Amino acid sequence: IYKYWDIYDFYSMEKNKKSEDEILYDLEDLIIDSCQLRMVSDVPVGVFLSGGYDSSTVTALLQKNSKEKIRTFTIGFMEKEFNEANDAKKIANYLGTDHTEYYCTADDMLKLVDKLSYHWDEPFADDSALPTMIVSQLAKKDVSVALSADGGDEVFFGYSKYFAIKKIEALRKSKFRFRYRVLKIVANTLNETSVTFLNSLLPKSKKESNIADKFKKFKNMINSNSSEEMFIRASSVVEASFLDDVLVDGAFKNFEKVSFGDFKKNSNLDTIDQMMAMDYKTFMVDDVLCKVDRATMSLSLEGREPLLDHRIAEYMARVPSDIKYKDGDGKYLLRKVLNRYIPKSITDRPKSGFTVPLKFWILNELKEEALSALENKILIEDAIIKESSLKKISEDLKNGKIENPTFIWMIMVYVMWRKKW
Numbered sequence: 521i522y523k524y525w526d527i528y529d530f531y532s533m534e535k536n537k538k539s540e541d542e543i544l545y546d547l548e549d550l551i552i553d554s555c556q557l558r559m560v561s562d563v564p565v566g567v568f569l570s571g572g573y574d575s576s577t578v579t580a581l582l583q584k585n586s587k588e589k590i591r592t593f594t595i596g597f598m599e600k601e602f603n604e605a606n607d608a609k610k611i612a613n614y615l616g617t618d619h620t621e622y623y624c625t626a627d628d629m630l631k632l633v634d635k636l637s638y639h640w641d642e643p644f645a646d647d648s649a650l651p652t653m654i655v656s657q658l659a660k661k662d663v664s665v666a667l668s669a670d671g672g673d674e675v676f677f678g679y680s681k682y683f684a685i686k687k688i689e690a691l692r693k694s695k696f697r698f699r700y701r702v703l704k705i706v707a708n709t710l711n712e713t714s715v716t717f718l719n720s721l722l723p724k725s726k727k728e729s730n731i732a733d734k735f736k737k738f739k740n741m742i743n744s745n746s747s748e749e750m751f752i753r754a755s756s757v758v759e760a761s762f763l764d765d766v767l768v769d770g771a772f773k774n775f776e777k778v779s780f781g782d783f784k785k786n787s788n789l790d791t792i793d794q795m796m797a798m799d800y801k802t803f804m805v806d807d808v809l810c811k812v813d814r815a816t817m818s819l820s821l822e823g824r825e826p827l828l829d830h831r832i833a834e835y836m837a838r839v840p841s842d843i844k845y846k847d848g849d850g851k852y853l854l855r856k857v858l859n860r861y862i863p864k865s866i867t868d869r870p871k872s873g874f875t876v877p878l879k880f881w882i883l884n885e886l887k888e889e890a891l892s893a894l895e896n897k898i899l900i901e902d903a904i905i906k907e908s909s910l911k912k913i914s915e916d917l918k919n920g921k922i923e924n925p926t927f928i929w930m931i932m933v934y935v936m937w938r939k940k941w
Contacts, residue, residue, distance in 0.1 A: 530837035566591035571607030574672030
């Protein structure tokens with residue numbers, strides 16, 4: 521038994537010496553070929569279109585090279601802060617696709633909560649699995665194969681945590697190091713409420729989605745002592761200090777962060793390459809692709825991933841970091857390719873995740889289910905979480921207070937899975 525392919529092998533190779541224009545032409549040809557290859561089918565094929573850079577690029581390159589209208593599918597939310605449907609519709613109208621959109625309600629997604637443990641076979645707690653199932657349901661009505669555009673963040677440098685870490689690193693190393701100290705003081709002075717208010721005052725093009733969560737992670741990052749620590753903190757959905765408080769002593773005594781062991785092992789790579797390769801091998805595989813695979817296959821819809829063609833991943837791994845992240849822009853190269861087909865005025869907007877109003881749900885529609893999970897004897901029997909911690913979280917919830925909605929959701933998913941299997 522041997523490993524025949526590893527993304528690290530390509531990150532470790534000598535970097536591409538081609539000019540930026542040459543790299544752009546190579547990349548465009550690779551993406552076009554990858555997309556067209558995944559359109560080969562004897563059944564109808566469509567594309568998930570969110571309106572972001574990744575799915576817009578896949579859609580644009582397909583439509584440009586197709587004589588027929590490409591089928592595109594989008595779901596929207598009534599809550600403005602979560603809704604991307606309007607942006608997707610602008611892209612679809614500009615490209616002239618055969619576009620279908622559906623505005624889903626909380627009830628649509630809440631009906632699927634009980635199905636998570638069945639379809640995923642494991643305690644999978646990424647709440648974006650719910651809208652992914654909804655868009656899969658929408659597409660399945662008309663097509664049997666759907667192209668998704670996952671992997672773009674890991675291949676083209678798209679996560680906001682990457683930008684934050686690079687900026688913090690630059691401030692630490694610059695002759696203006698006092699700016700880093702000032703930023704640290706400001707971050708430690710502000711709280712999530714004040715940051716959310718300040719974000720609301722910004723023009724739409726500058727607003728950040730999920731600002732409270734991003735600020736909490738940024739605060740943890742700026743108080744870190746190394747790039748590795750910053751990356752781990754930014755990648756954690758629940759803080760280590762919180763887990764130390766609530767987990768039973770010794771529950772994970774044999775647990776080591778083996779997933780992140782490669783960070784030190786590949787210290788020859790620069791920070792950008794280290795982060796991208798790490799997310800490619802961990803978060804993308806075990807969260808993003810697991811989510812899309814189970815969601816699509818639960819409906820007998822075949823999902824295909826053109827941006828994860830091994831040729832694209834190998835090529836981008838050898839592109840110098842200063843071209844992946846340039847002029848303060850992540851996905852610099854992908855944006856350049858996309859803007860050959862769609863003007864910047866339509867595509868440039870704040871990055872938005874595929875998220876749900878989890879805290880609101882747990883305080884309302886899911887409150888009884890959350891309390892039932894927190895008070896379930898399974899959690900005591902499995903000796904993972906302290907009984908005193910469970911009681912405190914439960915009492916807080918009864919009083920309308922939630923400090924960590926993601927953790928409560930994880931407990932709910934775990935209990936549902938244990939009861940099912």
